[in-house]
Amino acid sequence: MGSRSVLSVLRQDAGLKALGADGLFLFTSLDADRDLYLSPEEFKPIAEKLTGPPCPDYEEDVTSDPDGETLTVRAKMQPLLLDSMTKSKDGFLGVTHSSLSGLRSWQNPAVSSSTFPASQFKVFLPPSNKGAVGDTWWVVPSELNIFTGYLPNNRYQPPTPRGKEVLIHSLLSMFHPRPFVKSRFAPQGAVACIRAISDFYYDIVFRIHAEFQLNEVPNFPFWFTPGQFTGNVVLSRDSTHVREFHLYVPSDRSLNVDMEWLYGASESSNMEVDIGYLPQMELRSAGPSVPLVIHDEQGNVVDTQKQGGEPIHFVFEEIHWTAAISREEAARHVEVTFYPFKKVSYLSFSEAFNRAQAEKKLVHSILLWGALDDQSCSGRTLRETVLESSPVLALLNQSFISSWTLVKELEDLQADEGNLVLSEKARLHLEKYSFPVEMMVALPNGTVVHHINANNFLDQTSMKPEEDEAPFSFSGGFEDPSTSTYLRFLEEGLEKAKEYLEP
Structure with a gap:
């Protein structure tokens, strides 16, 4: 063994004694170059998980111009x-009518139309260190991470919104009077992301993760969590004018809302979970923002927007974008x-299978009950740990x-007699x-070689090193148990595939 290898083993041994097994697992999962030192770049992921992502130029108070546009x-x-809920019907699995009372009674927006000062939309403007497309x-x-856990379930009233949360809270309150701007998970x-710029x-x-509390006392809490709110706003750089605004819950998936409700008043009470489909939840501006009053060059009032009357009509100039990316690309940056x-x-x-066929690669496929990349998710732990680790x-x-695919979508594909090849892959x-x-x-033909x-994966990764059948060793490098287990799963899949691919 060379001197460098001996020194490495001695350092790892010292690290184990100083940090313990769990601490060294965490340390070495960040130590990408395995030099047993963390550079600022290597430490950045854990810093953001501990402190939350940076938010430059956060404004505590967002004021409005009383004479500005609305x-x-x-x-x-x-x-x-209700029929889209996969398992919860009255009387089934202990679901009571009172549990779903808030859901059943929510048929329309709480407020169908509302007027906002255009200057409030300045919360969507980029901070001073951002200004390029993308x-x-x-x-x-976000103030939560895998270390802090999640916020309590046994709540009815949202906290008072502050700073940039105020406008978002007001907008979501048009749907229901109890929006929580910051979700429990x-x-x-x-x-937000800059899609296009002009002079x-x-x-x-933008994309927002928020949820609603549908029940009131004496009924137990019922959480309604859309997968995401997304949309866009076109506004002037000085925030005096908003050309258009659109916010909505995407409805292009077969299931897009997570629902969770308690069967008791305490945090330790039993909880039921289900998923369903929401066809439409949408806010859209009626037109560009307009002033309440128009003055001539001498300051005299020449036109006024009457209370409840027709707005003042303008002809707005066409915007010529000097740089832009597609809406889909901007949404991916946000995602x-x-x-x-x-x-x-x-x-x-x-x-995925078409690409795999063309590139002669295997498919890493995740099949789950709720979406992996929004808040109607049944794979939170997976996406927040192993799937974002550098080696994986x-x-x-x-x-x-x-x-990744929803179970319901594969069931639909399996039943599709018009595409027997894809139907067979779904069945497998x-x-x-x-x-x-x-x-x-x-x-590529859909045959599952490893799964x-x-x-079971979480059970395996929760084992302490001393509980594992294999002796504790540094010989193959050192990673956290979830990362090493998932890497082993993928590598075993590659190995097993050889049996099918070899002539």
Whole structure:
């Protein structure tokens, strides 16, 4: 053994004594170059998890110009389709009518139309260190991470919104009177991205993670968590004028809302969970913002917007964007800011297998009850740990095509007689699936060569090193147990695939 290897072993031994096994697992999972020193760049991921992402230029107070322009926003909503709930019907699994009372009674927006000062939308403007197309930043930073856990469930009234939360709270209150701007689970808050710029305007794409409390005392809490609120705002750089505003819950997936409710008043009470489909929840500006009063050059009032009357009509100049990216690309920038695991591209089920066939790669497929990349998720722990670790990201990008799919969507594909090839691939996956999340390695033809259930995976990674059957050793490098277990799962999948691929 060379002197450098001896020194490395001695350092690892000293680290084990100083930090303990769990501490050294965490340290070495960050130590990408294995030199037993953490550079600022290596420490950055853990710093952001401990302190939350940076949010430059956060304004505690957002004021409005009383003489400025106003924007009229209108709300539309179609209630949740109760038949889309996968397991909760009255009298089934102990679900009572009172549990769902708040959900059943919520049929329309709380406020169908509301007027906001245009200057309030300055909360969506980029901070001083952002200004290029594609730049992202936290409008409302997330305060939760895998170390802090989650916020309590046994609450009815949201906390008083502050700073940039105020406008978002007011907008979401048009749907329901009890919005929680910061959700119980990470990642919370809101992220924005510059989609386009002109000499005077920005087009800002944003995404918000928020939820509603539907029940009131004496009924127990019922949490209604849309997968995400997304949209865009086109506003002047000085925030005096808003050309357009749009906020909505995406409805392009078969399930897009998570629901959780307690069967008691305390945090330790039993909780039921279900997922459903919300056809529409949308806010849209009625038109560009307009002033309440128009003055001539001498300061005389020449036109006034009457209370409840027709707005003053203007002809607005066309905006000429000097730089822009697509709405989809901006949304991806936002998504990666929320979810670092999306540094790997996750394709749809059919796209993944088409790509795998063309590139002769295996498919890393995740089948789950709720979406992996929004708040209607049944794989939170997975996406916040192993799927965003550097070694796993590297192996997935190098050797796999990745995909995640809702169980319901695969069931629909399996029943599709118009596409028997895809139907067969869906059947092969469903055959290996167990609730709630199944991770699989599959051949381009859909054959699953290796798989592991998320619950079994978590059981394996929760074992202490001294409980493992293998002796404790530094010989192969050192990683946290979840990362090393997932890497082993993927590598075993690559190995097992050889049996099928060899002639």
